[in-house]
Amino acid sequence: MRSKTQSAQARQRSVTAIKAAALELFAHKGYHHTSISDIAREAGISKGLMYNYFNSKEELLTSIVNDAMNSGEDILHVLEDPLLDPSLVLAELARQSVTMVKSNLHYWKLITSLAFQTEAMKSLEVLLKNQRERNIKLAVSLFERMGSQTPLEDAYLFGATMDGIFVYYMVLDDEFPVDDIVNHFINQFFTSKQQRS
Template sequence: MSPRSKEQFEEIREASQRKIFDASLELFGTKGYEATSIALIAKKAGISKGLIYNYFDSKEALLQAMVDDLVSVGDDMIEKIWSDDPAKTLENLIQSIFEWFRQNENLNRLLIGLSTQVGKFQFVHDMAKGKMDGYLIMLEGLLQEIGFEDYQTEARILGTLFDGIALHHMLMKEDYPLDEVERMLIKKYCMKP
């Protein structure tokens, strides 16, 4: 058997990290960050604790890597929604956010849980503030181009609605009228006032 190439080692590393992230996400999202140990993550991922510590110095370092990974996913999502028409861009954004709600239950639980402990993890606060400030500016620009008079306040309201919808959907699951709310937001915000 020939020695593994640098690319093969990188693929193995990425696959191992993905297993760790997936197991952590499920456990953090269902049991909570505090109640989840590295040993429990290793068991869920089907790997050794030592392998986790090979990649991450601590459970908090693992969480920070997961948050960093999430930021890059969000940035990729924003790039894919862009259109020359600001109303279409906002519609794409709303649809992407609602699709995210539908497909990422454990991640949404984790994010909501972390948001209630923002003082505990400075990196979560810093990431959230930086990203939210950027998203708010983007929303303001889109709403201004669409023709909203008080686009700054509307952007804050829309951002707050997304947070509330995520929480209600998490709590009520299939009893929350997600499709109806999505259609209403598109109608309200993506058509010139």
């Protein structure tokens, strides 16, 4: 029985190393410009070994994205508490998103660039779509609780604005004052909502 757990450990170690190396490289060099050789070198394993754990390069990518999404889920969970003031939750959602993107910029660049290549990667399309739908649903319910007459439109616009800000940030890097712009957005947002009520 000993040998069984040892195998499992080795297995775990290799898989983790491969995923970590691949995420690092995909994020920095892009998916297409990263070869299996690159990944193997970075992970300290042989090229062939990767295919013991993943059937293809694309499957590896999907697995990585899946992991990252699951790990990000906890943050959202907290904000779903129905007792919190919805407009504060939206502001918090915006700020937390900035923190997430800033602390993992390369990963989010990867995700965003992949969103435009889903025709060539059907497996990812599902993952990304589910993620987006969850976010929109959360925003819709928040706007509903704020008494909005157009919760869907409000939610889409909110989401689009946040995504747009991130796109600018990802493309312009530190030239772009993310924090200022997000604060500006939140302020304007609150102002207009308060004036309306």
